[in-house]
Amino acid sequence: MGRTPEQFGAWIRGRRTALGLSQSQLAQRAGVSVRGIREIEHGRIPSPDNPSVLRLKAALGLDTEPEPRPEAEPGRAPRFRLDILGPLTLHVAGRRTQPGATKQSSLLALLALHPGTPVSQEEIVDILWEDHPPASSLNMIHTYVTRLRRLLAPAARPGEPSAGVLLRTRAGYLLDPGGDGHGSDAARFTTLASLPEDTDEAYAQAESALRLWRGAVLQDMPSRLREHPSAVTLTRLRLTVLQAYADSALARGTTENALHELRRAADLEPLHEGVHARLMLALAASGEQAAALSLYTALRDRLDDQLGVRPGPELTDAHLRVLRRDLPPPATARTTVSPAPAPSTPPVVPALLPYDAAFFTGRADHLARLDALLPAAGERPAGGSGVCALTGAGGAGKTALAVHWAHRVRDRFPDGQLFVDLRGHSPEGPVRPVEALTRFLLALGVAAEAVPGTPETAADLYRTLAAERRLLVVLDNAVDAEQVRPLLPGGPGCLVLVTSRDRLAGLAARDGARRIGVDVLSPEESRLLLHRTLGAERVDADPRAAAELAHACGHLPLALRIAAANLDHTPWRTLEEQAAELRDGDRLSALSVTGDATTAVRGAFDLSYQALDAPARRMFRLLALVPGPETGLDAAAVVAGLAPAEAAALLERLTAAHMLREHRAGRYRRHDLVALYAAERLRLEETAADRRAASEALYTWLLTATGHCARLLYPGQPPLPPTGTYGDDKGDGGDDKGDGGAGPGDAVPPLRIPDAAAAIRWLDDELPNLAAAVQQAAAERHPASWRLADALRGHSWTRKTAVDWAALGRAALDAARAADEPVAQAAMHNLLGGAELHQSLPHAAIPHFERTLALSEEGGWPEGTAVALTNLASVNWLVGRLTRGAEYLERATEIDRRNGMPDGHPVVLLTLGITLRDLGRLTESLERLRGAERAPRDLGSQHNGILTHANLGRTLYLLGDPARATQHLATALTMVRESGEQGSEAYVLRFQSSLRRDSGDLTTALHMATTATRLFDQDGEEYYRADARIALGSVLLALARPGEADVAYREALKLAEERGADELRARALLGLAAITDLPDREQISRALDIARGTEHLLVQAEALTALAGAELRHGQAAVAVGHAREALAMHRGTGWRRARAETLGILGRAVDATGEEDPAPYRQEASEIFRSLGIPHGDPR
Known part of the structure; x- marks a missing residue:
């Protein structure tokens, strides 16, 4: 008998892995596509004897080797495929089939957990209804079984009734998959995971087994199914297989194969020491030692916080191995196969489609x-x-x-x-x-x-x-x-x-x-939709009533589905009764959109709403208070004053009634018309006082959670001072669960935001809702508008286009003005200034920051005054007003010292260090930057720490200390990669490229400059895009590639002119002048004139040095001497050692040409400086 595609794929993968070949290398050898190899290895090619596969076997030396015997004779094909390793999915006769409503799907999932084994009615009742089964529960089970048999009827054998697939036995109901028992991913997983030997075939089969998992077992089903003993057993088996697979991967040096599966498992099992131990080792073996150590620290803290225990021996041993670098070499070090270039990271393949509509009919x-x-x-x-x-x-x-x-x-x-x-x-x-x-x-x-x-x-x-x-x-x-x-x-x-x-x-x-x-459904399509949702028997029993029901719903699919959900929930109710209530009910014209169709939807909503119990109706109404496109579980719990578990149960009821849609775990959405209907029910049924109390509870909770995230991510950002009810938005991220009372806010859910990564996820999930909350609160002239907007200020710098920050700031500013709150107005002008900078509009940002300064002083908010001064300094730096920027920063430092920071705030010190460097005051710049480095960590964000080390490297490089400059830049890059702060990577690489260029490592310098240019282009900020191109041009010039250098410098010049950055214009012109063998004196003179119009002393001195060199090359030695002496005096004053050495060299050659004096002292001093910089032969360019 033949083997299955999965077994053949595992055989091929095992051989490829043993030879150390990548899929790309094997594809090249065999003359087939990489995708074809991927399909075969995943068991998706049903007929593996085609010519492509024969070439593949020959390339692996398997054409004369017998194929492995299958574990068991395959027998008949499975009747159907029912997959549970992730969301529940059903395929019958080769087509995906929706398993039905929640209870019906739950029954099918329970049977799938016991393939070929009877499940008692008692267990079914317990799973479906827990402790509150209805009196008609057994009849309802029979109804669900009948419907499932109809769904599975195509899987029955010829002449066999549909009941042969789903059997009733004395012991209970039994689902018979038929065939070889491989009718589910769980069965295939168990089979593939059955080889215990540490062989290539077992390793490949384990990999295939793990790839069957799409998520947690039955992850879209209720918790009683997700936590069922059979589901738990499968999860444990997965962890066992994964750990054995990871051990084998580590031993073979193929850790990249295991990393993805280990990361997925670590997310699902945040406290599993065995999984995390292997993930640490895999990360370290892949060159990510820092990430491995960070993983250990995070798990150690979680174990202490949540369990009160220390890491066990397995985790401790893995930690020691990472520290000692006691790791196996990668597979490429142990194979005789010639290595190919490392493949590039495959492009991400997005799959953002929502769930397919259940019971889609017609069209x-x-x-x-x-x-x-x-x-x-x-x-x-x-x-x-x-x-x-x-x-x-x-x-x-x-x-x-x-x-x-x-x-x-x-x-x-x-x-x-x-x-x-x-x-x-x-x-x-x-x-x-x-x-x-x-x-x-x-x-x-x-x-x-x-x-x-x-x-x-x-x-x-x-x-x-x-x-x-x-x-x-x-x-x-x-x-x-x-x-x-x-x-x-x-x-x-x-x-x-x-x-x-x-x-x-x-x-x-x-x-x-x-x-x-797309219009409403035809009468026939409406009938078919009711057929599929309610069952043919029920609809055909009264076709006239079914037609009336469809007409009363306006043949609108949404209305029909809601009406059908009502009937499904009340199987004793007739279609005639439902149609009569829908026809004769009180219809409000307020929801009318286009004639009677929407009115029918309104009637359907009424019936669905009235069918809910009182707690579910109250939850439905109160959800109208949650602003934004979707609702999270915690927000729903807050607005209803319930514990999260109680809220989850009500949300599940609303989802089952088609009044909500859970578009992903714990996140709910409503159709636009349903949202309007909920808002109307809220106005009609809740008192103004109750609505106000629920809104207050929601605002308080949002402020607490957002403030907690802001402190985790942006610890140096000063919050607004407390004023009244909404002053304290600090929150502690603790585990206060409340008392579960019925009042809004009485049962506040715990803030499940333990660290910065969780804070980013929470803010990203809630950002559209938070933006809507700001707008809603602003319309109410509520203090929450400006407090929420201010708490989001730090996040606006990393999510610049995620929401319209300017619109948020303007709305909250209007509310603050109406309340006559100067401090709040100051904070909103600060947010608006940042929004202008997001759009590369520094001149437009200045008035906002000036208003922040004036209003902070008026309102007695010193922290706001310091922030305003710092932002004004940054903007003035961007537009070239360096002295004014430095004055602002000195004032901010004095305020910070009076506020208990004797050394100053790290952000202020960082900004001052950059400004002083560009003013040519390098020693003072270094002092301020070291102060920023020494500042307490709780005052600065990771982003500021990266920028501090990067600028320390830049300043030390200018002062002539390349060794320490390299250390700081390496630290900055490590911090980038550990934190995922990719936005700062270009900033660091741009500085590193100059250092590498001057050391003669031009290949690395080119890679760094090119990468920095690409990353800055993605950011869209013209200043840094121009700066990166100037660095790239200098490296290309050093590589004797003048044509490409010319392109880079001209692009930089264009960007600098668009941006109005004069010092960058001057530097770009200097680069263009240096491309030709005989430097362009006119272009250099133009650059010097531009530089003298700025306060950038370093650029002025650089232009003078270039002009001196050009005059010397043109035979004007006496003129060159004058320019060189002026430049040398400036370089001695700034401390820029490399530029001083270059100027000394030019001056020595110039005085030698004029015969005025002995050039030896100039040459000797230049030589000593170059030698100390590691450039023994002078300027390598």
């Missing part, structure tokens, strides 16, 4: 028209533009149609699927294109810190990344064509599907979009 014509848009290989999608718009009224099913079709064709877009809800008709307002671009760029693998800061550059990067990819982009709920256009990728392999209530005529006329109207 055959729409699906066919969408299918016609699919391009042939290498062709642009039909219609030319690659854009299609589904337009129609709210609730017509546009999103369901788009998502369903996208799931059907996603294999045609192997480079990924992007999805965003543009909230075109949401109470929170539409998503700005730059926010959507930010999400897309993050999904495509761009680091958060590298997302461009302007809409134009973000769109450029997005189109660049999409140009050569086959992407499916779904833009849901667009408000108009202007919102859509920046999100069109433009690549020939991309297809964009837009949904909107707007006709999008402009998108069709200008952009060539093909429009497909």
